[in-house]
Amino acid sequence: MRRTTALLLVATLLAVAPLSPALARRSSAKVAPVVGETGVLGQHLSGDDIAAGRLSFAQIFQAGRKLFVAKFNVLDGQGRPAATGNGVPTLRDPSHDQGFLRTSGPDANSCAGCHNEPRAGGGGDFVANVFVLAQVRDPVTFDVREADERNTLGMFGSGAIELLGREMTDDLVAIRAAAITAAAAASDITRTLVTKGVSFGRITARADGSVNTSEVQGVDADLIVKPFHQKGVVRSIREFTVNAMNHHHGMQAVERFGVERTGTADFDQDAVADELSIGDITATTIFQAAMATPVQILPKDPVRKKAALRGGALFETIGCASCHKPSLVLENPEFCEPYARNPPGTFNDTTKSYCFDLTRDGETPLLGRGRGNTAVVRAYTDLKRHVICDAEHPVYCNETLVQGGVPTDQFLTRKLWDAGSSAPYGHRGDLTMLTEAVLAHGGEADGIRANFETLAAGDQAAVIEFLESLRVVDKTRLAKH
Ligand code: HEC
Numbered sequence: 001m002r003r004t005t006a007l008l009l010v011a012t013l014l015a016v017a018p019l020s021p022a023l024a025r026r027s028s029a030k031v032a033p034v035v036g037e038t039g040v041l042g043q044h045l046s047g048d049d050i051a052a053g054r055l056s057f058a059q060i061f062q063a064g065r066k067l068f069v070a071k072f073n074v075l076d077g078q079g080r081p082a083a084t085g086n087g088v089p090t091l092r093d094p095s096h097d098q099g100f101l102r103t104s105g106p107d108a109n110s111c112a113g114c115h116n117e118p119r120a121g122g123g124g125d126f127v128a129n130v131f132v133l134a135q136v137r138d139p140v141t142f143d144v145r146e147a148d149e150r151n152t153l154g155m156f157g158s159g160a161i162e163l164l165g166r167e168m169t170d171d172l173v174a175i176r177a178a179a180i181t182a183a184a185a186a187s188d189i190t191r192t193l194v195t196k197g198v199s200f201g202r203i204t205a206r207a208d209g210s211v212n213t214s215e216v217q218g219v220d221a222d223l224i225v226k227p228f229h230q231k232g233v234v235r236s237i238r239e240f241t242v243n244a245m246n247h248h249h250g251m252q253a254v255e256r257f258g259v260e261r262t263g264t265a266d267f268d269q270d271a272v273a274d275e276l277s278i279g280d281i282t283a284t285t286i287f288q289a290a291m292a293t294p295v296q297i298l299p300k301d302p303v304r305k306k307a308a309l310r311g312g313a314l315f316e317t318i319g320c321a322s323c324h325k326p327s328l329v330l331e332n333p334e335f336c337e338p339y340a341r342n343p344p345g346t347f348n349d350t351t352k353s354y355c356f357d358l359t360r361d362g363e364t365p366l367l368g369r370g371r372g373n374t375a376v377v378r379a380y381t382d383l384k385r386h387v388i389c390d391a392e393h394p395v396y397c398n399e400t401l402v403q404g405g406v407p408t409d410q411f412l413t414r415k416l417w418d419a420g421s422s423a424p425y426g427h428r429g430d431l432t433m434l435t436e437a438v439l440a441h442g443g444e445a446d447g448i449r450a451n452f453e454t455l456a457a458g459d460q461a462a463v464i465e466f467l468e469s470l471r472v473v474d475k476t477r478l479a480k481h
């Protein structure tokens with residue numbers, strides 16, 4: 001109520017119809033300057049303008065960055081008095097609204113409030129942890145233990161990660177379709193689910209068209225590779241962004257919370273309608289997708305440099321690379337937003353796509369090219385979920401709430417391409433050293449951790465020196481061509 005009263009006065013003054021900066025510039029009409037406090041967003045971006053190429057790549061990227069660092073205020077629509085932080089639009093009694101609350105949210109002023117190391121879009125300190133699943137509670141919780149506590153990840157290179165997920169999904173879905181066709185003509189057909197050298201178990205198609213997925217491993221039974229959240233439960237940057245805008249800030253995207261899906265333009269009842277347009281979400285997504293690619297930066301000191309190179313080789317020989325794949329090949333590095341397989345409530349109309357090539361446009365260093373039109377993604381992950389904890393190594397078994405139907409002890413193989421810049425470590429960010437993070441591996445990684453433990457001290461140090469050489473560069477700029 002407290003904010004609604006104030007907002008009713010100003011709500012009528014706010015024009016929320018999308019108007020692109022490009023159009024605003026072209027318009028000869030002078031807009032009267034606003035004196036005093038205003039929303040920080042200004043005009044909303046038009047998704048149609050972006051799709052039609054009326055904004056340059058740099059304009060979209062900068063607009064997305066602006067949205068990512070914006071400290072939203074109530075005039076923008078910050079807060080969600082009548083809605084929980086659930087990604088599925090869920091009403092609550094407005095008397096349950098506590099305003100800012102570190103557990104159930106809204107819990108930050110901007111995306112960059114958490115994602116800020118070494119700069120906006122990056123990872124975060126332990127203090128920036130999120131209490132995942134506390135946001136869906138109604139009434140809210142004040143107890144950090146009633147959640148799965150996670151440390152903030154950096155989005156460096158995430159455009160390539162999303163594209164890997166899309167291509168792997170296409171492969172797995174094609175294997176399933178071929179198995180169903182073959183089974184129709186014969187009896188049960190079993191196929192291994194291998195894509196980009198990563199095995200996701202197997203499926204058996206039956207003559208009646210049904211599929212047995214009980215032997216699928218490390219991915220959901222729908223075979224959609226979901227490379228985001230340390231749990232692997234979100235398929236695209238856009239889907240994550242729409243969730244996060246509501247969860248952390250009470251900023252509700254039209255594509256999820258607007259009239260078409262909820263019957264109202266002000267689902268959270270804060271007196272601001274249509275808080276984020278399709279264009280706003282597209283730009284925020286493209287900013288993240290086009291962030292700098294982490295790279296190996298070898299130490300200048302010759303002794304340390306030699307150790308890092310030797311450590312990289314040891315990382316492979318002792319078996320770390322079986323999960324942390326040193327490279328995966330992307331067949332096509334063109335990033336087209338949105339993703340066709342986005343779930344309902346996350347914009348997925350590919351007739352209105354904006355496309356750019358990750359090896360040409362974006363922050364430097366760009367994604368490296370491979371043979372032909374391919375690109376090589378050196379992210380040190382297989383984008384598969386594993387159990388790497390057990391009774392003797394319980395560190396990574398600390399969660400209690402099931403997220404997205406995934407058992408509490410399964411996590412995606414952590415990307416290590418920014419390991420030298422992403423302290424603290426582990427999904428909770430409660431490990432201060434890389435060595436601790438390695439020694440905490442058990443479960444499926446038990447034998448391989450033991451290989452590390454039996455290395456001579458100098459060899460262990462070399463593996464760590466190698467991990468430290470995988471970094472986010474300090475200085476970046478948008479590529480010129
Ligand atoms: C309160 C801190 C906080 C705020 C604010 C926040 N994030 Fe995050 N973000 C996190 C944490 C923690 C994770 C890791 C979540 C997990 O693994 O379950 C994360 C993960 C992500 C990921 C997935 C990265 C990956 O590789 O899996 C994306 C994308 C993302 N955030 C985007 C955003 C956007 C966009 C905003 C603003 C609308 C935002 N975040 C606001 C803390 C935050």
Ligand code: HEC
Nearest residue numbers: 320323386396411412413414425426427437444445448452
């Ligand atoms: C069975 C698959 C598997 C193997 C083998 C494996 N890892 Fe991991 N690794 C993971 C998963 C999954 C995580 C995420 C753990 C979490 O936070 O829940 C992880 C996390 C890490 C982290 C923490 C990174 C961070 O930023 O928090 C480091 C470092 C790491 N692994 C290094 C290694 C090294 C070195 C080896 C070889 C000795 C190795 N891993 C073997 C699956 C594996």
